[in-house]
Amino acid sequence: MLKKQYDRVEEREKVFELMDLNTKHVLDLGTCGCDCMTMILAKNGFRVTPVDNSEEKLAEAKEFAQQEGLSESIDFRHEDAANLSFADGSFEAVVAYNLLHHCDDVDGVVSEMFRVCKPDGKIIIAELNADGRREAEHRRDRRFLKKVQKLIEKQGREFEVFDLDFTRVWIVRR
Numbered sequence: 001m002l003k004k005q006y007d008r009v010e011e012r013e014k015v016f017e018l019m020d021l022n023t024k025h026v027l028d029l030g031t032c033g034c035d036c037m038t039m040i041l042a043k044n045g046f047r048v049t050p051v052d053n054s055e056e057k058l059a060e061a062k063e064f065a066q067q068e069g070l071s072e073s074i075d076f077r078h079e080d081a082a083n084l085s086f087a088d089g090s091f092e093a094v095v096a097y098n099l100l101h102h103c104d105d106v107d108g109v110v111s112e113m114f115r116v117c118k119p120d121g122k123i124i125i126a127e128l129n130a131d132g133r134r135e136a137e138h139r140r141d142r143r144f145l146k147k148v149q150k151l152i153e154k155q156g157r158e159f160e161v162f163d164l165d166f167t168r169v170w171i172v173r174r
């Protein structure tokens with residue numbers, strides 16, 4: 001049997017479909033330049049506020065958005081996802097796609113996601129699964145997914161878990 005190949009855009013599009021968003025404005029934490037979730041959201045007609053703590057990554061993402069004619073729908077912010085400047089309940093949808101495994105303060109980022117999400121909003125967290133980690137040659141091991149799940153459980157909200165080819169996705173409905 002042929003082994004599935006990781007495709008950056010395809011995997012993000014699958015997660016985008018799973019999100020099933022019923023809002024037009026999304027906070028996307030950790031942008032990472034071209035072909036990232038921010039661009040997929042913008043291409044699909046959403047207004048996006050992407051946050052990244054790296055000036056370099058933001059510059060890359062801004063350039064890509066300009067090339068693709070998406071700048072009008074995107075409001076880039078230079079911020080730390082573990083210490084956001086937004087007021088409580090500012091967004092109807094908050095996304096972190098492959099961000100958490102890059103963060104030192106994972107607990108802080110998850111808490112901030114819940115804080116800035118509206119009471120009836122949606123929180124989407126996507127992280128590399130075992131095959132994803134192999135593809136990305138990433139330092140985190142399988143205990144990391146358990147840690148993420150525990151942090152979500154700690155918030156005491158209902159959530160669903162989905163396993164894609166390279167990604168585990170948690171969707172929290174508040």
Ligand SMILES: C[S@@+](CC[C@H](N)C(=O)[O-])C[C@H]1O[C@@H](n2cnc3c(N)ncnc32)[C@H](O)[C@@H]1O
Pocket residue numbers: 012029030031032033035036037038051052053054057079080081082096097098099102103
């Ligand atoms: C793997 S990329 C995110 C992938 C992106 N969401 C996508 O769809 O391709 C991780 C990004 O998170 C950013 N980052 C890491 N720690 C952060 C933090 N504490 N706050 C904000 N951004 C952070 C990095 O600068 C990097 O651009």
